[in-house]
Amino acid sequence: MHEYIYIRPLHQLPVSVEAVTVMDSDGNYNVYVNTKLTADKQQQAYSHEIRHIRLQHFYNFDPIVVNEIEAG
16 A cells, blocks of 8 residues: 555635644545645645654654644
């Protein structure tokens, strides 16, 4: 099984949510980026989500605050 990362622009996110990543049943990562943000903020949010993926935060049981600090 291969894991892929899909970037999905989404306008329905609240402004307070810059991006969120959801793993689907095939093991792919779907990174939803808030299109209400500036292009620069969208890139920062995407990069932040990629750090979560690279740090394998989807496979640990650490508190969210710890993972957020680690992902910077």
